Amino acid sequence: MLTFSRQEPGRRKQTGNEGIIMTSESIVHFHRMKDMPSSHLLGTGTPMCAGCGGLETLHNMYDILGEKTVFVNAAGCMTLLSVYPFTPFRGGWLYTAMASAPAGAQGVRDAMDILLQKKKLSTEDNMEVVVITGDGSAYGMGLSATSAAMDRNLNFIYLCYDNEGYGNTGQQYSAATPHAAITSTSKGSHGYPGFKKDLFSIWAAHRPAYVATIIGAEPLDLAKKIEKLQTMTGPRMLISLAPCPTGWDYDPKLSVEIGRLAVQTGIWPLKEYSDGKIKHTKIPKQRKPVEDYLKLQGRFKHLFEPQRDEAGIAEIQARIDAYWTRVMA
Amino acid sequence: MNRKLLTGNAAAAWGARLAQVDYVPAFPITPQTEIIENLSLWIDSGEMDARLVTLESEHSMITAAGSAATSGVRVFTSTSSQGLLYGMEMIYTVAGWRAPFVMVNVSRGLSSPITLEPDHNDIMAARDSGFLQIHCATCQEITDSVLMAYRLAEHKDIRVPAIVNQDGFYLSFTREPVSLPDADRAAAFVGEFDPENLQFKASAPLSQAMAVLGGGPYSYFRYETHLAVQRALSVYEEVADEFASAFGRRYDIIDNYRMDDAEYAFVMMGSFATKAHDAVDSLRNAGWKVGLARLRLFRPFPQEKIRQLLTARRAVAVIDQNISMGMGGVLHSEVAAALYGLKNAPAVLASYIGGLGGRDISQVEFFEMINELKHASDKSEPLPPRLLYTENELTEIRKLQAIAQVEHADIQQAGTGQAETDRK
Numbered sequence: 001m002l003t004f005s006r007q008e009p010g011r012r013k014q015t016g017n018e019g020i021i022m023t024s025e026s027i028v029h030f031h032r033m034k035d036m037p038s039s040h041l042l043g044t045g046t047p048m049c050a051g052c053g054g055l056e057t058l059h060n061m062y063d064i065l066g067e068k069t070v071f072v073n074a075a076g077c078m079t080l081l082s083v084y085p086f087t088p089f090r091g092g093w094l095y096t097a098m099a100s101a102p103a104g105a106q107g108v109r110d111a112m113d114i115l116l117q118k119k120k121l122s123t124e125d126n127m128e129v130v131v132i133t134g135d136g137s138a139y140g141m142g143l144s145a146t147s148a149a150m151d152r153n154l155n156f157i158y159l160c161y162d163n164e165g166y167g168n169t170g171q172q173y174s175a176a177t178p179h180a181a182i183t184s185t186s187k188g189s190h191g192y193p194g195f196k197k198d199l200f201s202i203w204a205a206h207r208p209a210y211v212a213t214i215i216g217a218e219p220l221d222l223a224k225k226i227e228k229l230q231t232m233t234g235p236r237m238l239i240s241l242a243p244c245p246t247g248w249d250y251d252p253k254l255s256v257e258i259g260r261l262a263v264q265t266g267i268w269p270l271k272e273y274s275d276g277k278i279k280h281t282k283i284p285k286q287r288k289p290v291e292d293y294l295k296l297q298g299r300f301k302h303l304f305e306p307q308r309d310e311a312g313i314a315e316i317q318a319r320i321d322a323y324w325t326r327v328m329a
Numbered sequence: 330m331n332r333k334l335l336t337g338n339a340a341a342a343w344g345a346r347l348a349q350v351d352y353v354p355a356f357p358i359t360p361q362t363e364i365i366e367n368l369s370l371w372i373d374s375g376e377m378d379a380r381l382v383t384l385e386s387e388h389s390m391i392t393a394a395g396s397a398a399t400s401g402v403r404v405f406t407s408t409s410s411q412g413l414l415y416g417m418e419m420i421y422t423v424a425g426w427r428a429p430f431v432m433v434n435v436s437r438g439l440s441s442p443i444t445l446e447p448d449h450n451d452i453m454a455a456r457d458s459g460f461l462q463i464h465c466a467t468c469q470e471i472t473d474s475v476l477m478a479y480r481l482a483e484h485k486d487i488r489v490p491a492i493v494n495q496d497g498f499y500l501s502f503t504r505e506p507v508s509l510p511d512a513d514r515a516a517a518f519v520g521e522f523d524p525e526n527l528q529f530k531a532s533a534p535l536s537q538a539m540a541v542l543g544g545g546p547y548s549y550f551r552y553e554t555h556l557a558v559q560r561a562l563s564v565y566e567e568v569a570d571e572f573a574s575a576f577g578r579r580y581d582i583i584d585n586y587r588m589d590d591a592e593y594a595f596v597m598m599g600s601f602a603t604k605a606h607d608a609v610d611s612l613r614n615a616g617w618k619v620g621l622a623r624l625r626l627f628r629p630f631p632q633e634k635i636r637q638l639l640t641a642r643r644a645v646a647v648i649d650q651n652i653s654m655g656m657g658g659v660l661h662s663e664v665a666a667a668l669y670g671l672k673n674a675p676a677v678l679a680s681y682i683g684g685l686g687g688r689d690i691s692q693v694e695f696f697e698m699i700n701e702l703k704h705a706s707d708k709s710e711p712l713p714p715r716l717l718y719t720e721n722e723l724t725e726i727r728k729l730q731a732i733a734q735v736e737h738a739d740i741q742q743a744g745t746g747q748a749e750t751d752r753k
Contacts, residue, residue, distance in 0.1 A: 068531040072396070082539045084546060092529040093536035094399070096392055097418055103389030107354065107396030107404075108529060110380055114351050114402050115528075121401075125530035145392075148385035 030223040037063040043088030047080045051252025053243035053259060054078065054161030056216030058132070061159065061238075064226040067091045068127045070108055074101035074142055076134030077168045078161065091127060099141040101131045102149035105156045128157060135162040135176035138239070139197050150206035150235045157229060157236045163244035164196070171247035178267075179319075180312055181299045183247075189302060190312070195319075199239055204273040209234035212272040212281075215241045217259025221270050221282050232274075241268045249298025261293040266320045269327070280327060287324065290317045331509040337500030340468040340507050341433040341493070342367035344475025345405035346377050347515035348431070351522075352404045353381040354393040359445055360497035361409040361435040368405075387416035394430050395423030398490070399537055401524035403479070404430035409497060410437035410451045417454060423490055424459025425554060426538050428527075429482040430490050431475055432460070436599065437497040438686040446687025447497040449599065449651040453659050459554045461491035461561050462628040464598045466584070468505040471495050473578060474625075476510070479519045480568045486560045496600040498687060510576050518575050559629045582631045583638060584623040587613060591620030592643040593702050595695070596664055598624045601650055601684045608695030619699055624660070635667040644677035644702035650684040657714045658682050677705045683717035690717060 029035055042062045048055045054077065062069070070092030073079055082093045096104035109129045115121035133142055138160035146158065165171040165183050172185040175197040186192040203211045209232045214222040222240075229236040243259050245252040262268035263282060267290055270282040291313050294300040303309045335343065341364045345353065353372075355365040371377035384390040387408050394406045408416065413434055423430075434455070438448045452462065461481055463474045471493065478491040495501060510518070529535060541547050565582055573579035584602075587609055588594060595605045602623040612619040622638055624631070639645055649658025656662065661680035668674040681698060683690040694717055705712045 067534070070529045079540055082536050084539045084541045087536045087539070089534075089536065091531065091534050093539065094396060094529075095538040095540065096396070097388075097422055100389045100392035100419065103384055103392040104396040106382065106384070106389075107352075107393035107398075108400045110352055110382060110393070111397040111400030111402040112529065114380060115400075118351075121528075121530060125532050127529055127531050144385055145389045148389065151385075152382065 030220060030227060033220055036060075036219060036223060039063075041067060041090060043090075045086075046088050047083070048077065049244070049246050049252070051243070051245040051255040052077070053216050053255050054134070054163060054240065056255065056259075057159070057161055057214060057222065057240040057242060060216055060219045060222050061226055062089075064223055065128060065130065065157075065230070070094065070127045070129050072096060072101050072104040072108060072129060072131050074098050074131070074133035074137040075168070076137060076161075077163075078132055078134065079168070098137050100145050101133050101137065101142060102145040102154065102156070102158065105129045105131050106149060106152065106154055109155055129155075131156060131158040133158075133160055134167060135160060135164060135199075136166045136174045138162070139175040139199055143202075146203075147206060150203070150208045150237075153208075153234050155233045155235075158238060160199070160237075160239045161242040162199075162239055163242040163247050165244075165247050167244055167247045171244070179316060180303060182249075182302060183299065191299070191302060200271070200273070203237045203239075204278065206235070207276065208237055210236040210272065210274050211239075212237070213239050213241070213268065213270055215259050215263060215268060215270065217243075217256045218263055218270060218282060225272060225281070228272075228274075247299075249301075250296055254296055258293065258296055261288065261296070264288045265290045265293045266324055267293055267316075269323065283327075287320070290320055331511070333507055333509060334504045335468055335472075335507040336363065336502055336504050337465075337468045337471050337495045338363035338435070338502070339367055340471040341407060341435075341475060341495065342371075343507070343509055344433075344472045344493070345431075346371060347472070347510055347512060348403065348405065348476055348479050348519045349516055350379055350405040351402040352397045353379055354390045354397065354404070354406050355381055355383050356385075356387050356390045356408065356412060357383075358387070358409045358412040360437060360501040361407050361412070361433070363501070364407045364433060364435075387412040388419055391416040391419035391423060391432075394432070395419065395426050395428040395490070398423075398428035398430040399426050399527050401522075401528035403483075403522040404428075405432070405475075406430065407433040407435065409435040410439060413451045414439065414454060420455050420460065421458045422538075425550065427488045427554065427557070428490055429488050429522075431478045431482055432490060432492050433471070433475065434492050434494045435497045435501045436494055444686045445497065447499060447650075448685045448687070449494075449649075450685075452492065452494050453651045453653075455492060456628065456659070459489050459558060460628065461487075461489060461558060462494060462626070463491065464494045464625055464627055465500065466600045466602050466623060468500060468503070469507045469578070470580065470625075471500065472507055472509065473572065473576070473580065476515055476519055477568050477572055477580070479522075480571075481561050481564060483522055484561075484564050485523075485525065487557050487564060489554060489557055489561075494599065499600040508576075514575055518572065562626070562629050562631060565626060580625060582624075582626045583634050584625055585638065586621040586623070588620035588622060588638065590618055592618040593699050594619070594639065594642050594645045595621045595698070596624070596639075596645060596647045596660065597621065597650075598627060598660060599650060601648070601690060604690050604692070605648070605695055608692050611692065612696065612699055617699060627660075630663055630667075632667040635664055636671060639664070639668060639675055640671055640673045642675045644679065644706040645675045646679045646681055646698045646702055648681045648683055648690070648698075650682075652682050652685065661714075675706075676709055677702055677712055679705065679712040680714040681717055682715070688717075688722075
């Protein structure tokens with residue numbers, strides 16, 4: 001018996017999630033910032049860097065998902081959240097390896113479903129399985145396992161905290177690194193020659209239940225998306241841009257500002273995919289010039305010093321403009 | 330008892346079915362695929378109450394096997410050769426998780442060159458992982474060993490995964506009569522899986538497989554796994570006794586054949602030992618005092634039993650169906666380590682490498698080994714390690730090389746001709 005079935009998005013049978021209450025209509029609780037949880041669920045004192053944009057996202061997300069969650073982790077910065085015998089999580093945690101966190105989630109979900117079916121696990125004891133990986137795993141080594149988890153319509157949530165490089169090893173470039181960024185393996189005068197891979201589209205092409213981009217600096221948008229995906233089953237995929245003071249070379253106090261600028265300049269479009277459609281959830285009315293975002297970060301300093309690289313900045317701006325022209329058309 | 334003609338693969342699948350496994354993460358690879366095809370068929374037809382999920386690689390398959398086992402269900406999986414190596418990161422990882430499940434490995438030689446036929450280099454690569462290893466020589470043994478392996482893996486003093494190994498083609502695709510244990514009695518023998526604390530549930534939060542900082546905690550957990558694997562030596566005896574009283578078949582850690590008064594001995598693992606079995610009979614008929622020791626349990630390594638068994642023999646030939654490049658036979662090294670420093674250790678402990686990629690080990694070769702052992706022990710001279718290969722095989726490979734060279738010369742000539750044409 002195959003335990004998964006190909007179904008039309010949005011018409012998924014509610015299998016394998018006994019005990020997690022699902023409704024067909026999303027009930028939006030988060031209209032304003034005032035509606036957001038006022039205390040954090042995730043424990044403090046983790047070894048994440050000051051100003052970690054990934055941790056900011058995780059805090060916001062965890063407050064809404066709650067403690068009935070098993071986090072299945074791949075090698076990356078967040079692996080250091082749970083170092084024996086301490087953990088900031090109130091639910092479950094399983095570290096796997098760099099390539100196979102979605103497969104780890106498959107085993108946990110299947111086992112819990114089997115136990116629910118055999119009445120060896122009560123519905124109150126059921127938990128949501130959440131994969132948490134960096135961009136190195138999500139965009140590269142783990143992409144095959146992620147693709148296959150979506151093929152199998154695995155009922156799970158995937159959070160990629162995308163700090164645009166192999167951050168835990170000192171920010172070497174990855175497939176998520178943006179054009180021109182200086183990383184520890186692209187230190188030349190023009191930075192990284194490649195272009196950031198469009199993981200959102202790759203994921204969406206699998207037609208999973210849900211794909212969204214989020215960012216910790218826009219907590220209301222993030223909260224609405226988490227709330228929405230909680231009403232769904234199947235693969236629910238999130239990519240959070242994760243401003244990274246150590247990897248991007250800026251003062252940690254600027255993390256929120258840089259996050260907001262990523263949205264306001266349009267370089268990080270906030271959007272979601274469901275039911276075969278892509279919707280932009282926060283369209284900047286008047287996009288700020290991308291250099292407002294770039295110039296705060298040491299990794300793009302070479303675009304401004306010792307002299308402005310007009311062509312380089314214009315090229316980045318042109319790509320953003322072209323994206324939004326396509327979107328608004 | 331239900332006696333059937335079964336391939337080794339079918340026998341492995343029956344082992345999983347009789348153990349009433351809950352979950353089968355799967356991935357196809359020759360010569361193992363028939364195992365998951367059998368299980369899939371039974372699950373689809375409702376004969377077996379389990380879930381089978383095909384992952385996209387062995388790396389993911391072993392991850393899912395480990396994560397399901399640590400989430401509290403009974404897991405079976407199987408692989409072979411390249412698949413085992415592709416999943417090797419997770420083989421080591423899930424053993425450290427102390428995830429108790431059973432995996433059948435169908436041994437097949439490793440690339441390169443790529444081949445389908447058996448030897449033990451694949452399974453040797455898992456040697457240091459923390460998996461228990463049981464090596465089989467018959468199809469009957471495969472079914473029975475899968476049942477026994479669950480008892481070992483799930484034992485509260487052990488709690489590590491176990492590999493049951495069988496040889497590709499020689500067992501996987503060979504039908505032998507197998508007495509299938511009665512389903513109820515098999516279920517009673519294996520018992521219910523009690524995951525103890527291994528489970529994710531909301532009311533009992535648990536972090537598993539966490540990172541450690543520093544060599545102190547790291548060493549502690551590594552030693553714990555090592556000691557757990559070693560405890561399988563004594564637990565094995567209990568399990569084997571119980572199995573014998575339930576089903577009438579007793580499987581010792583080392584399967585000895587005509588060893589009692591043997592002056593010379595072959596030491597082997599896996600189905601190729603059945604070839605040595607025949608050679609022992611022939612040699613005994615010719616008046617030689619020869620025996621065969623076949624290791625069933627390779628991890629934990631039965632060091633003490635090896636000592637008891639091989640001391641006071643004149644000479645011993647360890648035949649490895651594997652090769653550690655630049656060193657030689659893995660089993661030979663381990664047997665030598667077990668015997669080192671013992672006063673009455675055999676004067677000659679010879680190493681033979683054979684059976685790579687399914688290459689036969691002929692009866693004549695076994696006879697010749699005993700001849701060599703006798704001469705060496707008469708003269709108290711050590712024997713250099715031998716790589717078994719006949720003149721005939723060398724002639725055959727020379728023919729293939731000649732063809733390859735002719736083809737090569739033809740291409741070169743054609744290439745030169747082309748170049749000349751181009752110049753014109």
